[in-house]
Structure formats: C-alpha cells, structure tokens
Amino acid sequence: MLIANERVTFSQYPSVLKNIMNLEQAHESRQWLSHWSQLNRSATPLWNLPNLAEKLGVAKVCVKDESVRSPLGSFKALGAPIALIRLILRLWPEHKLDAKELISGHYKELFKAFTVISATDGNHGRALAAAAQSIGCRCVIVLHANVSLEREQAIAAYDAEIVRITGNYDESVEEAARLAATNGWHVVSDTSYEGYEDIPRDVMQGYGTIAAEIIEQTGAERDKPSAFTHVFLQGGVGGLAAGIVSYLWEFHGESRPQFVVVEPKQADCLYQSAAQGKAAKATGSVDSVMAGLACGETSPLAWQILQPGVDYFMTIEDDDAVAAMRLLASGNGSDIPVVAGESGAAGLAGLHVLRQSAEKSKAVCLDADSRVLVINTEAATAPSVYQGLVSESAESVLERQASWLNSGVRQPATA
Ligand SMILES: Cc1ncc(COP(=O)(O)O)c(C=O)c1O
Numbered sequence: 444m445l446i447a448n449e450r451v452t453f454s455q456y457p458s459v460l461k462n463i464m465n466l467e468q469a470h471e472s473r474q475w476l477s478h479w480s481q482l483n484r485s486a487t488p489l490w491n492l493p494n495l496a497e498k499l500g501v502a503k504v505c506v507k508d509e510s511v512r513s514p515l516g517s518f519k520a521l522g523a524p525i526a527l528i529r530l531i532l533r534l535w536p537e538h539k540l541d542a543k544e545l546i547s548g549h550y551k552e553l554f555k556a557f558t559v560i561s562a563t564d565g566n567h568g569r570a571l572a573a574a575a576q577s578i579g580c581r582c583v584i585v586l587h588a589n590v591s592l593e594r595e596q597a598i599a600a601y602d603a604e605i606v607r608i609t610g611n612y613d614e615s616v617e618e619a620a621r622l623a624a625t626n627g628w629h630v631v632s633d634t635s636y637e638g639y640e641d642i643p644r645d646v647m648q649g650y651g652t653i654a655a656e657i658i659e660q661t662g663a664e665r666d667k668p669s670a671f672t673h674v675f676l677q678g679g680v681g682g683l684a685a686g687i688v689s690y691l692w693e694f695h696g697e698s699r700p701q702f703v704v705v706e707p708k709q710a711d712c713l714y715q716s717a718a719q720g721k722a723a724k725a726t727g728s729v730d731s732v733m734a735g736l737a738c739g740e741t742s743p744l745a746w747q748i749l750q751p752g753v754d755y756f757m758t759i760e761d762d763d764a765v766a767a768m769r770l771l772a773s774g775n776g777s778d779i780p781v782v783a784g785e786s787g788a789a790g791l792a793g794l795h796v797l798r799q800s801a802e803k804s805k806a807v808c809l810d811a812d813s814r815v816l817v818i819n820t821e822a823a824t825a826p827s828v829y830q831g832l833v834s835e836s837a838e839s840v841l842e843r844q845a846s847w848l849n850s851g852v853r854q855p856a857t858a
Contacts, residue, residue, distance in 0.1 A: 444711070445797070445806060445807070446717050447806065448756060449717075449720075450717075450750050451750075451752065452751045456696065457751065460693075460747065460752075464644065464689040465693060466693050469648055469651030472648050472651065472652065473655055474543075476546075478543040481514065481524075481577065482520060486656040487512050487653070488507075488511065489507050490506050490778075491503065493778065494775040494777055498775060500810075500811055501810070501811065502813060505817070506771070506816075506817050506818070507817075507818045508781060509787070509818060509819055509820050510781070510787060510822035511822070516569070517570070517787070517821035519566040520573070522645075522649040523567060523571040523574045523631065523633070524577070525645050525646065525649035526633075526642045526645040527575065528542050528545055528574075538550075546577055546578060548577050548578065548579055551578070551579030555579060557581065557629075558582070558626065558627075558629070559582050559583070559628065559630075560585065560623050560630055561585070561619055562619040563586070563598075563615075564594075564679075564735055565597070565825075567633045569597055569601065571603075571631055572584060572598050572599075572603035575603070581604070583603065583606060583628065585618050586605060586608070587610060587612045587614065588607075588610065594734075594824065594825055595607070613739060613740075619632070633646045633682050635742045636743065637743075647682045647685050649686070650682065651689070653687060663695070666695065666696045667698055669695050669698070671700045671815060672814050673703060673813055673815045673816070674700045674701070674702050675790035675791070675793050675817045676703070676704050676818065677704075677705050677787075677789035677793075678704045678712075679710075679738040680740065681742050681746060684749055688702050701754045703753075703807060705758075705790055705793030707758065707761065707764070707789070708759065709728045709729060709737070710730075710733075710736055710739065713741055713746075714757070716741045716756075720750070722741040722742070722746040723740075723741055724741075732764060732828075732832070733785045733786045735786035736789060754807075757793055763793075763796050764789050765788075765832045768785065768787075768832055768833050769832075770788075770795070771791065774844075774847065779848070780844045781819060781844065782841060782844070783821070784820075784821035784824050790818055790820075794817060822837065
C-alpha cells in the first residue's frame with residue numbers, strides 16, 4: 444500500500460516546528476553523546492552500493508549503517524541517553540550538573556535512588572538500561588509477552604530489572620505507567636501522549652546525530668539540494684522518521700529530499716495517520732517480524748513533524764523485510780555485505796517494493812536518475828532470529844564484510 448501525503452508542505456522548516464526540534468538542540472545532544480562510552484567514536488559508515496543501485500534501476504543507493512553505532516546494536520542508543528540526561532537536568536537544576544560528566548558516571552552517588560521505567564519491544568529498553576547504568580540510576584523495563592528471551596537477556600545484561608507481563612505492548616505501556624505512579628518512578632518512553640512530550644521529544648532529538656553525519660559525509664550545504672533525491676525511513680511510532688526529517692528539512696529548506704516512510708502492513712499507524720489527517724492507530728494485528736516497527740499507535744508529537752514533512756507513506760509485508768535483509772547480507776556481487784536486522788532492512792525493503800512496480804515508482808518519482816538513501820537502523824539484535832531468516836549467522840556475514848574491506852578491491856565508500 445502506498446499513499447501520497449495530501450498535507451505535505453513545500454516550504455522552509457516552519458518556526459512552529461523549530462520550537463519542538465531544531466539544529467541547535469540536535470548539535471548539543473550530539474556533543475553530549477560524544478562523551479558516552481557506549482557509542483563508537485567515529486561516525487557510522489555511509490556505504491555506497493552500486494550493484495544494488497543497478498539491480499534496482501536507480502542512479503545510487505547508499506545505506507547509513509547504524510548497526511555499528513554501538514554495542515547496543517541499534518540507532519536507539521542515540522535517543523534514551525539524551526532523554527535521561529535532559530530529564531535529570533530538568534529535575535535537579537540546582538545541582539548545575541555537567542551533562543558530559545553525568546553520562547560519564549561522575550555523579551553516580553547522587554542518583555542511586557532515582558528510578559526510571561519504560562515499556563519496550565527491545566531496542567529502546569536496552570539503550571535506556573545502558574544509559575541508566577552509566578549515569579548510576581535504577582532502571583525497570585516492562586516487557587510484553589512477545590518480546591523474545593534473547594532480547595530480554597540483552598536488556599538485563601545492563602542491570603535493568605525486568606517486569607514481564609502476559610499482555611501485549613499497549614498493556615506493557617499501561618503497566619509501566621502504573622508502576623511509575625505507585626512508586627514515584629519516572630517513565631522514559633520513546634513515544635508521546637497527551638501531557639507527555641518532553642521526554643519523547645528529547646529521544647527524537649538525539650536521532651539528529653544520524654542526519655548531521657550524513658550531511659558531513661556528503662559535503663552537503665545549507666539550503667542547497669541534498670546528495671539524495673529520496674530518503675526511505677522505517678516507522679514504528681514515528682520518532683526516528685521525525686528526528687531525521689526535522690533535521691534534513693531545517694538544513695536543506697525547500698531543497699529537502701523527498702521522504703518515504705515504510706511500515707509493516709500489520710502495524711500501519713503512520714500510514715493510517717496520513718489517510719486520516721491525524722495521529723491514528725494501526726488497523727492490523729500489530730505483530731510483525733519487524734519487532735521494532737510493531738507499534739499500534741502513532742506518537743502525536745512525531746506526527747506534528749511527519750504530517751507536513753513526509754511525502755509518501757507505504758506498508759510492506761514481513762517477507763519484503765526478510766528479502767531486504769538477505770540482499771544486504773549477500774553483498775550483491777561486489778557491494779559490501781551488511782548485517783541488517785528485521786527492522787533495520789525495512790527502508791530498503793520499501794525501495795525494493797516500489798521498484799518492482801512501474802506505476803508505484805512513477806507515483807514516487809523514482810527513476811534511473813534517483814539517488815536514494817536508506818538507513819539500516821539495527822544489527823542482528825536477535826541473533827537466532829537473524830540466522831533463521833537469512834540462513835547465515837551475523838558473525839559469518841561480518842567475516843565476509845571484513846574480507847571485503849581487506850580485499851582492497853574497493854575502498855569503504857561514502858556517498
Ligand atoms: C531497529 C528499529 N528501527 C526503527 C524503529 C522505529 O523507530 P520509531 O518507533 O521511533 O518510529 C525502531 C523502533 O523501535 C527500531 O527498533
């Protein structure tokens with residue numbers, strides 16, 4: 444399914460949106476993140492995949508590879524620490540804390556009794572647990588029935604206390620809110636709801652780091668066209684897409700690239716929001732192999748950015764995501780092999796689906812001259828699921844990647 448967004452605007456980044464997210468706050472967040480031990484020091488690679496571009500009949504395909512952002516395995520490592528830092532700075536202004544020292548663990552004694560809690564499908568919870576561990580506060584994570592044991596263990600490894608419920612994601616959100624209210628804990632969620640916007644805004648602002656790096660890696664200039672004609676962004680509640688759209692829109696202004704948001708068919712809350720003109724709920728079962736994208740409700744705050752800023756919304760099948768994982772892992776002839784988890788490959792899956800239909804490609808203005816950016820948002824965060832779907836372990840793909848890099852056939856490529 445594909446829908447052109449009737450409410451998209453073609454203007455400079457509106458000042459009303461600057462009050463929500465802006466380049467200055469994104470840069471400050473990036474500065475702070477550069478002091479966090481859980482993030483790799485260098486920018487994540489922007490791989491150029493010429494064979495894949497040829498196969499898909501476009502001029503260029505680049506993948507921004509967030510799988511190597513952090514040992515935490517996903518881009519979510521950029522959001523939770525920023526939300527936690529800004530929450531603590533707001534709660535204790537009198538301490539005049541230094542954000543970089545806070546995330547480096549200099550104030551551990553002060554925050555021993557401070558507890559944060561979140562419901563999660565995996566990646567956000569893992570990032571929050573790791574940020575809480577670094578800062579020295581307590582973290583409780585509520586998991587719904589379908590979160591795998593593998594993902595639970597990955598979160599528990601960062602000292603988080605796990606509360607497992609028998610219900611679904613929405614019930615885990617309710618349980619987190621109940622526990623927070625009963626115990627005086629603070630919910631640190633990546634999605635917004637009425638009266639709860641500061642924390643999810645700060646999470647989204649952290650994601651701006653990805654866009655800032657893309658701009659540097661492509662030598663892009665302010666208010667000039669981007670190196671890309673199209674940017675594909677996978678959507679759960681819409682936070683990732685809002686973080687990237689907001690940054691690139693403010694930077695490129697009216698010359699911004701076209702944005703396409705991709706979701707699982709069963710968890711189509713953003714697609715439904717575009718159809719209804721307001722933040723809406725998904726119509727499907729909200730159960731997908733793309734665990735990170737299996738979200739039933741749009742984040743209303745993210746929607747404030749996405750409604751005026753995104754050109755197209757589309758849905759894909761689980762099999763499309765698996766095919767894209769395999770495409771990236773294969774290395775397609777002489778492209779670099781890349782490990783992309785189920786949600787990580789969804790943006791590429793969207794491009795692949797559109798290129799299989801002349802009509803849909805035309806509707807999105809995709810042709811042989813298009814230069815497309817996709818973001819691989821996660822590594823093999825559930826290794827056994829990855830191996831089952833790709834028929835190869837992530838380690839084995841990474842070995843082939845290392846040989847590719849050592850072969851000298853082609854240098855690691857930026858756009
Ligand atoms: C790997 C991955 N990609 C993309 C997303 C989508 O992010 P958002 O829910 O902010 O739209 C998620 C969300 O958990 C995720 O885990």
